[in-house]
Amino acid sequence: MRSLIKKIINDKNVQSLSGNTIFAVLGFLSYVILTRSFSKEIFGEWVLYVTAAVFIEMLRYGLTKTALVRFLSGAANEERKKLEGSNYIIGLVISTIIVMILVSCNLLFSDAIERSGYSLFFKWYPFLTFINLPFNNAITILQAKQRFDKILLIKTFNIGAFVLFLALNHFFFRMGILSIVIAHLVVNLVASLICMILGWDGLRSIPHASRTHSLKILNFGKYATGTVIGSNLLQSADTFIIGLSPALGATGVALYSIPLKLTEILAIPLKSFSATAFPRMSKACIDKKPEEARRLFYLYSGAVTYLFLLLGVVGFIFAEEFVILLGGEEYAETAVIFRIFCIYGLFLPIDRFSGVALDSLNKPSKNMRKVIYMTLANIAGDLIAIFAVKEFIPGISNIQILILVAVVTIIMTIVGQIAGIRFLNRELPLNYLHIFKYGSRFFMRNPENRFKK
16 A cells, blocks of 8 residues: 555656646635735736736747757757757847847837736836746756656745745735735746756756757747747737727736636646656657557547546536635626636647647647647637627627637637647547547556556
8 A cells, every 4th residue: 555655656647737736726826815915907917917928938938848858858968968058048048039129118118018907017027037047947857857746846835935925915014016026026036046056957057058959959949939829829818819908908807817717727637647748758759659659649638538527517517616716706707707618628638639749749840730720710719709799799798708708719729629630640540539448547547557558
């Protein structure tokens, strides 16, 4: 029994799943505190700041993260140092370019930015750009090494310290949103310093950087960037477009953000298993073992589909309770949006793991095309739902518009699932029914045998 417990604790999937569960819970706590500390409008400004920051982070690390995880998965020690050092230099260059663009925009369009809900982002994100660099590099390197225990430790500290500050501020300090942003910067700075001191971020490998390895990362990354940008737009385009709507604005962003945040319940197993699947599938492809890569695709996508079914049913039934718990009574009307997201979650696993499989097969261009199709469908649908429908149905309420935006999310995910399977089937012929067959095996086997043939 003790041996079984030890194997479960040391299992990479369990560590990744535990970590993402803790991160999601702490993320919920931050929303619980923020929604009760500030008005909808101010809370909406915070959501826009975080959403825009996450989008730029995805843009910045999309160029290198996927490539680095893939190449590090099968690299020897000297090769690792060259890849890690090259990655660090690329990150510094990209960060500098982003800061120059944002500072220039803030100087040239200061009045317009001040009147918008994005003023916090343009003023403070340039600091976060450099502060977060060591932390994000460390997370990428640790994922490639499958050291999810270390990822768990550093991310729990990062998010936990911020939530602790939010709680103290709510009950004692009562400081404004600017103090929240500064505290967020300070916490991220401390986390990055810890990663640097422990040598997790690859800073010490900079002397080993080479032009050849930089080009290797960038060549793969040029496709992965498109995929990552598109993937992030799938999550953030709704928020951006709602924020641009005169009728909805920051208040609409606040309303929509509550059910959107709750979808992180669904994202917990998806993020966890994706993080462990990519290095495993990449190694199988590098070792020229297509049967193993196919088996892992079936196993992961099937297992997470069954998990999503369970979580979706629970979320659908208790939607009101979850929404009120997170945002309070004033957000109760958004429960119907969360129910739509529960349906949307059923289509996510196969879509996500088809993308993981394409990247593992060194076909990032096809994964990028899949995501572009989804992004275009999502943005077009959002624009119609938010701006065009209002013209044709003048009496439609804001909450009804937000419901239409959520429905668009289901449509674009179906588009992605169909495109992903078609692209993947050309590279790795599949039997669709095996997804559910292997998925059920995952839960029927003992933990130590789940990933064996």
